[in-house]
Amino acid sequence: MTLLGLLLVSLGGGVGAALRCWLDGTVKARVDGTALGCFPLGTLVINVTGSLVLGLVTGLGETGALGPSVVAVLGTGMMGGYTTFSTASVETVQLLRSGKTRTAVLNGLGMLVVSVGAAALGLLIGRNT
Numbered sequence: 001m002t003l004l005g006l007l008l009v010s011l012g013g014g015v016g017a018a019l020r021c022w023l024d025g026t027v028k029a030r031v032d033g034t035a036l037g038c039f040p041l042g043t044l045v046i047n048v049t050g051s052l053v054l055g056l057v058t059g060l061g062e063t064g065a066l067g068p069s070v071v072a073v074l075g076t077g078m079m080g081g082y083t084t085f086s087t088a089s090v091e092t093v094q095l096l097r098s099g100k101t102r103t104a105v106l107n108g109l110g111m112l113v114v115s116v117g118a119a120a121l122g123l124l125i126g127r128n129t
Contacts, residue, residue, distance in 0.1 A: 059126020
């Protein structure tokens with residue numbers, strides 16, 4: 001990859017991280033966390049939508065509708081900065097440590113299943129576009 005390509009992937013990562021921060025804050029401001037049993041809804045929304053978009057971008061790249069550079073910037077950069085496996089992991093552990101075992105299991109397993117399903121759907125759409 002060229003230096004320009006690396007810079008564009010870095011820029012995409014920064015944009016993705018900023019979008020993640022904004023969306024998580026928006027979800028937290030609009031959804032009463034106590035009503036959800038402290039369920040980290042913002043992280044779920046981010047990881048599911050990011051998985052869907054990454055699947056879509058990858059599928060479009062496989063068909064040639066998007067070039068490798070665009071896939072790298074949008075997929076690796078932007079969606080890499082946007083999605084947040086590490087935050088989901090920490091939130092799950094924090095739920096466990098606070099005695100919210102059911103919510104922790106729902107968060108950990110639910111996020112995995114729904115995010116993988118969203119990625120599969122994105123790939124399917126991207127490959128058939």
